[in-house]
Every structure is written in structure tokens, then in C-alpha cells.
Amino acid sequence: MSDTAPARPAAAEAVARSLRRRYAAEQRFRLYGMVAVGLALAMLLVLFATIVANGWSAFRQTYIQLELALVDADIDPDGARDTTVLSRADYEGLVKATLRGMFPDVTKRREKRELYDLVSSGAAFDLRDAVLADPSLIGTTVRLWVPASDDLDMYMKGYISADSPEDERRISDRQIARIEALRAQGRIETGFNVGFFVSGDSREPELAGIAGALLGSLWTMLVVLVLSFPLGVMAAIYLEEFAPRNRWTDIIEVNINNLAAVPSIVFGLLGLAVFLNFFGLPRSAPMVGGMVLALMTLPTVIIAGRAALQAVPPSIREAALGLGASRMQMVGGHVLPLAMPGMLTGAIIGMARALGETAPLLMIGMVAFIVDLPKGPLDPATALPVQIFLWADSPERAFVERTSAATIVLLMFLICMNLGAVLLRRKFEKRW
Amino acid sequence: MAITQSAPSSIHAHRTSRRAQAKMSARDVNVFYGDKQALFDVALDIPAHHVTALIGPSGCGKSTFLRCLNRMNDVVEIARVSGDITIDGGDIYALDVVELRARVGMVFQKPNPFPKSIFDNVAYGPRIHGLAQNRDELDEMVFTSLEKAGLLDEVRDRLTEPGTGLSGGQQQRLCIARAIAVNPEVILMDEPCSALDPIATARIEELIDELREHYTIVIVTHSMQQAARVSQRTAFLHLGELVEVGDTQDIFTNPRDERTQGYITGRFG
Numbered sequence: 001m002s003d004t005a006p007a008r009p010a011a012a013e014a015v016a017r018s019l020r021r022r023y024a025a026e027q028r029f030r031l032y033g034m035v036a037v038g039l040a041l042a043m044l045l046v047l048f049a050t051i052v053a054n055g056w057s058a059f060r061q062t063y064i065q066l067e068l069a070l071v072d073a074d075i076d077p078d079g080a081r082d083t084t085v086l087s088r089a090d091y092e093g094l095v096k097a098t099l100r101g102m103f104p105d106v107t108k109r110r111e112k113r114e115l116y117d118l119v120s121s122g123a124a125f126d127l128r129d130a131v132l133a134d135p136s137l138i139g140t141t142v143r144l145w146v147p148a149s150d151d152l153d154m155y156m157k158g159y160i161s162a163d164s165p166e167d168e169r170r171i172s173d174r175q176i177a178r179i180e181a182l183r184a185q186g187r188i189e190t191g192f193n194v195g196f197f198v199s200g201d202s203r204e205p206e207l208a209g210i211a212g213a214l215l216g217s218l219w220t221m222l223v224v225l226v227l228s229f230p231l232g233v234m235a236a237i238y239l240e241e242f243a244p245r246n247r248w249t250d251i252i253e254v255n256i257n258n259l260a261a262v263p264s265i266v267f268g269l270l271g272l273a274v275f276l277n278f279f280g281l282p283r284s285a286p287m288v289g290g291m292v293l294a295l296m297t298l299p300t301v302i303i304a305g306r307a308a309l310q311a312v313p314p315s316i317r318e319a320a321l322g323l324g325a326s327r328m329q330m331v332g333g334h335v336l337p338l339a340m341p342g343m344l345t346g347a348i349i350g351m352a353r354a355l356g357e358t359a360p361l362l363m364i365g366m367v368a369f370i371v372d373l374p375k376g377p378l379d380p381a382t383a384l385p386v387q388i389f390l391w392a393d394s395p396e397r398a399f400v401e402r403t404s405a406a407t408i409v410l411l412m413f414l415i416c417m418n419l420g421a422v423l424l425r426r427k428f429e430k431r432w
Numbered sequence: 433m434a435i436t437q438s439a440p441s442s443i444h445a446h447r448t449s450r451r452a453q454a455k456m457s458a459r460d461v462n463v464f465y466g467d468k469q470a471l472f473d474v475a476l477d478i479p480a481h482h483v484t485a486l487i488g489p490s491g492c493g494k495s496t497f498l499r500c501l502n503r504m505n506d507v508v509e510i511a512r513v514s515g516d517i518t519i520d521g522g523d524i525y526a527l528d529v530v531e532l533r534a535r536v537g538m539v540f541q542k543p544n545p546f547p548k549s550i551f552d553n554v555a556y557g558p559r560i561h562g563l564a565q566n567r568d569e570l571d572e573m574v575f576t577s578l579e580k581a582g583l584l585d586e587v588r589d590r591l592t593e594p595g596t597g598l599s600g601g602q603q604q605r606l607c608i609a610r611a612i613a614v615n616p617e618v619i620l621m622d623e624p625c626s627a628l629d630p631i632a633t634a635r636i637e638e639l640i641d642e643l644r645e646h647y648t649i650v651i652v653t654h655s656m657q658q659a660a661r662v663s664q665r666t667a668f669l670h671l672g673e674l675v676e677v678g679d680t681q682d683i684f685t686n687p688r689d690e691r692t693q694g695y696i697t698g699r700f701g
Contacts, residue, residue: 244509245509313544315542316544316546317507318504318540319544319545319546319607320546320556321504321507321533322502322533323537323556323560323610323611324533324557324560324614325530325560326530326560329560338547
């Protein structure tokens with residue numbers, strides 16, 4: 001007859017005592033989990049933020065407006081408008097003369113060179129292209145926006161401060177004065193950097209673009225897809241559905257798993273020894289790069305393919321076999337379509353890894369300085385990650401932002417691939 | 433056949449005559465899974481246009497025996513089957529396995545429609561065997577099969593919808609429709625109602641009774657009531673041996689073996 005709660009049995013008492021401890025443990029565990037997720041996300045965010053902060057300015061480029069008097073006698077002495085004659089004219093001299101005309105006070109040799117250095121060496125090529133595209137310009141005065149040099153570009157983007165001591169910057173006080181004069185006249189402007197997306201590599205940062213590396217990566221990926229996906233799917237189907245289980249298939253399985261863990265540079269060495277030295281395939285070609293990366297990707301595709309096949313419920317196989325379907329009909333009609341989304345995911349994950357791979361490509365010479373855009377898988381090319389590596393190695397300040405910009409493009413590419421994989425899977429899964 | 437040499441001639445004659453009438457017949461069937469023997473010298477005749485029920489406790493080999501009849505055990509890599517099984521007097525191992533399975537269809541324990549439309553589910557068998565000459569014939573076959581399986585009225589308006597969207601009982605009837613679309617002679621059913629509720633079960637049992645007119649049916653069941661309701665002949669298996677076989681009524685009212693009696697009175701199972 002007490003006013004306390006009714007006495008609980010001993011077991012319930014013990015449970016009640018331990019309850020607090022158990023819930024506390026659970027709370028703690030959840031906290032650890034959230035901290036881990038938070039840290040991972042924060043690091044990812046820092047990574048992306050750094051890359052974007054460094055790289056976004058590379059998508060813009062400073063241009064200078066020049067008023068060029070295209071004197072007939074200078075460019076086309078014969079007056080025949082012959083393309084070879086037109087393309088050989090001294091456009092560089094014309095650009096320099098125009099610059100001198102804009103600043104008549106420049107007389108000394110050194111001052112002249114400083115003046116010329118404001119404009120990219122690509123200006124002469126732009127002018128030539130303009131004239132070749134429209135020869136009727138000859139004899140008139142054209143206003144042309146030409147890319148500024150990387151130093152001017154860096155100054156305009158605020159990476160070079162006018163307050164720092166003159167001998168510590170790549171741009172002199174005199175040059176800064178000229179830039180400010182041009183800016184006052186409205187002859188300096190910053191616009192979208194088209195060249196970055198349409199040109200190949202260059203020694204001049206303001207002329208360097210990723211188009212060559214992008215195309216090289218595309219050709220390489222195409223070769224990887226064409227080689228590794230059908231081969232991988234076939235191998236997975238045979239091993240999973242047709243091969244007997246014996247010592248040989250066990251050995252094969254173990255070795256496929258081993259191959260998936262082999263460092264990528266080893267595949268590069270293999271490519272160098274077999275494809276280049278033994279078969280004599282061309283160096284620096286996306287074809288060979290694709291073959292090497294396909295070898296590297298194959299185990300991933302096979303393993304993912306087998307996992308996808310194993311995930312197809314056995315009841316579906318029995319249903320098909322019970323109706324008198326042959327093994328081939330069972331696989332082709334039911335198992336493969338159900339396993340396809342998983343196989344595609346495996347292939348895309350493998351390709352994404354291959355897209356970001358640098359080491360094997362170094363071995364087979366896709367690390368060269370290549371200006372021309374590759375027109376096919378046999379033309380010399382580099383790939384995006386190799387281009388990033390090359391630019392990261394360059395001393396010019398302007399290459400820093402380009403390195404980050406190329407990384408942004410590579411990341412975009414990967415995101416697009418993964419998005420494509422998700423969409424493809426959705427589409428396939430909806431049908432079933 | 434070793435046993436017939438020493439057996440009295442009257443029994444031999446009796447056995448052969450029985451065998452002659454049977455749609456399918458099994459003699460000396462032994463099945464091994466690896467080193468473990470699952471069936472011991474099973475001999476069973478399956479009369480045409482009858483429902484034969486296989487009953488027995490879990491692990492007695494009912495399903496194993498059923499799967500011998502259309503060689504589904506071929507798929508199981510460690511399974512080894514010996515003995516003599518015939519359909520219409522012909523050895524089933526002399527037939528191509530595809531042909532055998534077209535003649536001996538199967539319905540599984542868990543409804544397993546293909547993740548395709550209802551129509552494509554039923555049309556699959558005729559399609560792979562090339563039974564229909566044109567689209568009209570195929571439509572005809574699909575409709576007849578769904579009709580026979582008692583499903584047509586429920587799905588007539590949604591033949592293009594996925595078969596997996598049906599209820600469990602409907603899915604199982606879809607699987608039956610799919611099996612009979614190939615026009616088999618024998619239908620094997622491996623506990624077809626064990627995943628279904630009582631109403632769906634009653635529906636399938638009715639269906640089995642109707643199907644008996646056109647097909648020979650062998651059904652494995654855990655439920656003795658079900659065996660009593662749907663079958664004309666019952667075989668009782670225990671620990672891989674065929675203990676007793678006879679008319680369903682005899683087995684349930686007057687079992688000769690005490691193991692059978694023990695099982696049907698619920699003393700073990």
C-alpha cells in the first residue's frame with residue numbers, strides 16, 4: 001500500500017535501467033554519422049569553390065580595339081587578290097605600325113617592345129583571317145577587336161596590382177599608363193572567351209584553348225565505349241550464364257578481380273610495350289589511348305555486368321525455361337534486358353574513371369604539346385586531364401586560371417555523363 | 433529394370449498395363465544433389481486427364497520429383513538424375529529439352545510473371561515456339577488462354593499493362609494462362625497456392641478442376657485439404673521415398689502405410 005509506482009518485474013527493471021544508455025549510444029552514433037557526412041560535403045564544397053573561384057575568370061578575355069588601315073599596296077601588291085599572296089602579307093608589321101600610330105610618342109626600341117607586348121601575338125592571325133574571309137576590306141580602315149596579351153589580361157582581371165613594386169610584376173609602369181589611356185578611349189573591353197573553347201593548345205595563354213584536349217578525350221572515350229562495353233557485356237554473360245563452374249572459371253574470376261585493382265600506369269606500360277612497340281600503332285593517338293583505357297575499364301564492366309546479371313531473380317529464369325525457352329532466348333529476352341540498367345551504370349562508372357585517367361596516357365605519348373585539333377582517332381591528341389597537367393606545369397600566371405577552367409570543364413563532362421547514365425537507366429527501367 | 437526380374441509376373445503385368453495407360457511414368461528415379469540423395473527409387477504413374485497430388489512433409493522430395501518431369505533439374509548444376517521417365521511411352525531424355533518443356537508446362541510456387549505487359553506474358557510461349565502464323569492467331573491464342581485461366585474478364589481492358597501490376601492471385605492465373613498458351617499436355621504445379629490468400633486459392637483450385645478436362649495435371653501441395661479437394665490420385669512421399677500412391681479417397685480414408693496415416697492425421701509434417 002505505497003504511493004510509488006507499482007513494482008516492476010526484475011527483467012523490466014533491468015531494461016528500464018539500460019534504456020537511457022542505449023538511446024544515448026544511438027544518439028551518439030547518429031551524431032558521428034552526421035558529422036562524417038557534413039565533413040565530406042564541406043570538403044567537396046571547398047574543392048568546388050576553390051576551382052570555380054580560380055577558374056571562372058578564364059571564361060572571360062580582354063580584347064583591344066585596333067583601327068587598322070589596310071593599305072592595298074602593303075597587303076596585295078599585285079592587286080590579284082590571290083589567296084597565297086594575301087596570306088603571306090606582313091600582318092604583324094601592320095599591327096605593330098598601328099600600335100605605333102596610336103602612341104606617336106613611342107620612339108625607343110625598348111618602349112616599342114613594351115607597346116607591342118600589350119597585344120597578343122595572335123592579333124596578326126586574327127587580322128589575316130578577317131582579310132582572307134573578306135578581301136573587300138582591303139583599302140579600307142577596319143576596327144578589329146583582337147585579344148590582349150596575357151599580362152594585360154591579368155592586369156585587367158586584377159591579378160596584377162599597380163601598387164606593387166615595378167620590378168616584381170610582369171608589366172611596367174609605362175605599360176600601365178598606356179593601358180589606362182586605351183581604357184579611357186574605350187578601346188579595352190572584356191568579353192566571353194570564345195577562343196578557350198574553339199582553339200587548341202598554345203604557348204601563349206591568351207590563345208590556349210581546350211578544344212583539342214576535349215576532342216582528344218571524346219575520341220578516346222568513343223574508342224573505350226566501342227571496345228569495352230560489348231566485350232565486357234559478352235564476357236559477363238558468358239561467365240555468368242553459360243560457363244560451367246570449375247577451376248578454370250574460378251581462376252578467370254579471381255584474375256578479373258585482380259585486374260580491376262591493377263594501377264593504371266601498368267596498363268600504360270602495357271600499351272607502350274604492346275600497342276606501340278610491338279604492333280607499331282601511332283604514338284599520341286586517341287585510338288591507342290582508348291585501347292589502353294578500354295583494357296583498364298574492362299574488369300569494371302565485367303564485374304558490374306555479372307553483379308547485374310546475378311541480381312535478376314531466378315524466378316524469371318525458371319519462368320522462361322519452364323515455357324521451353326532455350327538458354328539463349330532466356331538470356332536475350334529476359335535476363336539481359338533486366339540487367340541492362342546495371343550494366344550501363346557499370347560501364348559509365350568505368351568510363352568516368354577512364355575519362356579522368358592521366359597516367360596511362362603519359363606512357364603512350366598523349367602528353368605532347370599539340371596545337372591542331374584531332375580530326376579522328378588516329379590524329380595526335382591529348383586528353384583533358386593531361387591538358388590540365390600540362391597547364392598546371394606552366395609558369396605563366398594566366399595558365400593558373402586556365403588550369404582551373406579546364407578542371408571545371410572536365411567536371412562538367414563527368415556530371416553530364418553521370419546524368420546521362422541516370423536518364424538512360426530511368427528510360428530502361430520504365431519499360432519494365 | 434532390376435525390380436521386375438524377381439517380381440511375380442502378375443504384378444509385372446499389372447504394372448505394365450498401368451504404365452501403358454499413364455500419360456507420364458517414372459521408374460527407379462534417383463536424384464542426387466552433390467553427395468546427398470534426395471529421391472530413392474521413385475516409381476509413379478501419372479494418368480491422363482487426372483489431377484495427381486504429391487504430398488509429404490517439407491524436404492521429402494515432392495518438388496524435386498516434379499522438376500524431374502520436365503527436366504528443370506538440368507539447370508541445377510549439382511543435381512544428378514538417374515532412372516527412367518517417359519511421356520506417352522517415350523523417354524523424356526530422348527526428346528529435346530525445349531520440346532519436352534513445351535509439352536510439359538510448369539507453374540511455380542511464387543507467381544513469376546515476366547516484367548512485361550499481360551499480353552506479352554501470355555504471348556511469350558507461342559512466340560518463341562512459332563505457334564502463331566500471324567497477329568490474329570496470336571491474339572486468338574492469348575485470349576483463349578486467358579479465358580481458360582479465368583482471367584480474361586478481369587484484364588480485357590488492360591492487356592498492355594504490366595503483368596507485375598496484378599494481384600497475387602491474378603498473377604498466378606496469368607502464369608497458368610502463360611503455361612497453357614503453349615498448349616502443353618501436362619501441367620506441373622509446384623505449390624501454386626502457397627503464396628496466395630484463401631479466396632485466390634479457392635479460385636485457382638476451381639481452375640485446376642476445370643483444366644483437368646484438357647490437361648493432365650501434377651500438383652505439389654503442402655495442404656492435405658487441397659490435395660483432397662482437387663486431386664483424383666495422391667502420392668505420399670517421405671524422406672525421398674514414395675511411400676504410398678492411390679486414389680485420393682483411399683489415401684485419405686484408408687491409408688495402408690502407417691507413415692501416411694501419421695502424416696494425414698497430423699502426427700508429423
